[in-house]
Amino acid sequence: xxxxxxxxxxxxxxxxxxxxxxxxWVDQKLSTDGIKEAQNCGKHLKALxxxxxxVFTSVLSRSIQTAWLVLEEMGQEWVPIQSSWRLNERHYGAxxxxxxxxxxxxxxxxxxxxxxxxxDVTPPPITxxxxxxxxxxxxxxxxxxxxSQDNLPKAESLRDVLDRLLPYWNEKIxxxxxxxxxxxxxxxxxxxxxxxKHLEGCESLLLWSLARVGPDSTMLKVCQPAVVxxxxxxxxLFCVFFFTTGLVFPAPE
Numbered sequence: 001x002x003x004x005x006x007x008x009x010x011x012x013x014x015x016x017x018x019x020x021x022x023x024x025w026v027d028q029k030l031s032t033d034g035i036k037e038a039q040n041c042g043k044h045l046k047a048l049x050x051x052x053x054x055v056f057t058s059v060l061s062r063s064i065q066t067a068w069l070v071l072e073e074m075g076q077e078w079v080p081i082q083s084s085w086r087l088n089e090r091h092y093g094a095x096x097x098x099x100x101x102x103x104x105x106x107x108x109x110x111x112x113x114x115x116x117x118x119x120d121v122t123p124p125p126i127t128x129x130x131x132x133x134x135x136x137x138x139x140x141x142x143x144x145x146x147x148s149q150d151n152l153p154k155a156e157s158l159r160d161v162l163d164r165l166l167p168y169w170n171e172k173i174x175x176x177x178x179x180x181x182x183x184x185x186x187x188x189x190x191x192x193x194x195x196x197k198h199l200e201g202c203e204s205l206l207l208w209s210l211a212r213v214g215p216d217s218t219m220l221k222v223c224q225p226a227v228v229x230x231x232x233x234x235x236x237l238f239c240v241f242f243f244t245t246g247l248v249f250p251a252p253e
Contacts, residue, residue, distance in 0.1 A: 004177040007050065007184045008192050011066040012037035020100045024092040025136045027061050030069075038066045042073025052079050053181035056173060058087040058188060059141045067186035079184075085145045085152070086168035090190035093155025094124040096132050118157070119197075125154035162194040169195065 012034030016023040030038065055071065057063040064083060071077050095103070095115060104112045115123045126133055142149050153160060177183055185192075 004180075005182055006177060007045075007052070007182075008195065009041070009066065009070070009184060009186045010189055010192055011062040011186060012041075012069075014062050016097075022092045022095045022098055022100070023062075024089050024096045025060070026096060026132055027135075027139070029061050030065050034062070034066075035069060038069035039073050042070035045070065046074040050074070051182060052076055052184045054176050055079055055081045055184045055186060056087060057081060057083045057186045058089065058191065059083045059085050059145075060088055060188070063087070063186050063188060067184065070184070070186070082172070084168050084172070085142060086165050087185065087187045087191050089188035090158065090161045090194075091126075091153045091156040092123055093126045094130060096126060096130070096136075120157045120159045122155050122157040122160065127154075158190060158194055158197070161190055162198060165191055165194055166198065169198070 012030045014023060014028040014034055015031050016026070016028055017034075018031060052071070052074075055067050057067050064081070067081055068077075071079055092115075100112060100116075114121050126136065137149065137152075142152055145152065153164070156164075173183065173185070185195075187195075
């Protein structure tokens with residue numbers, strides 16, 4: 001049985017993460033703490049001997065910046081990077097920019113939980129009256145995508161994220177893995193969650209594995225190598241959701 005290895009990485013902290021706002025497709029750079037998180041992750045990966053052949057990111061800056069910082073700390077800046085909107089964070093539609101705590105007061109915690117954590121419930125779509133509509137929908141980076149800007153999502157459920165991610169996974173990433181390359185995907189919470197759902201086929205395990213570490217915690221939430229059997233292929237997944245100095249990470253075999 002063939003065995004392939006994949007490192008799945010969630011980007012470091014951005015300003016809106018700290019403010020507990022839905023960032024989604026709004027393009028934000030890493031915060032000062034987010035930069036340190038990515039650098040610490042790179043140091044640990046280097047110490048454990050990881051050597052990447054190819055990196056995939058979304059087209060959002062926090063995903064790309066995280067990959068850059070990790071590779072720099074590893075002394076692997078030369079490793080090629082490919083970016084696609086299909087690895088973007090989930091599009092939260094009209095919820096983008098809103099504070100989650102304030103939303104819970106206005107709509108109830110249960111409704112906010114459904115919008116955030118359900119598999120097939122889509123939030124209200126973004127409209128032209130939304131303060132971030134122009135910034136997102138007319139962003140030049142999406143002119144280079146493989147679909148027209150008119151056909152890009154205006155809101156997504158987790159199911160929608162998986163549906164738009166799978167073609168890229170199957171056509172671009174899987175062939176590279178099958179060729180024997182060690183792959184790093186620097187993405188987002190929900191695109192990582194969707195991919196893990198596809199690979200592990202277990203929503204409850206998936207959501208638990210990627211539960212975010214609390215702000216007062218000094219430990220990193222890591223999904224230890226998960227052996228996944230799918231189509232007679234054994235995948236060893238090294239999944240990192242958030243980085244701190246308390247990183248515990250298994251070395252590659």
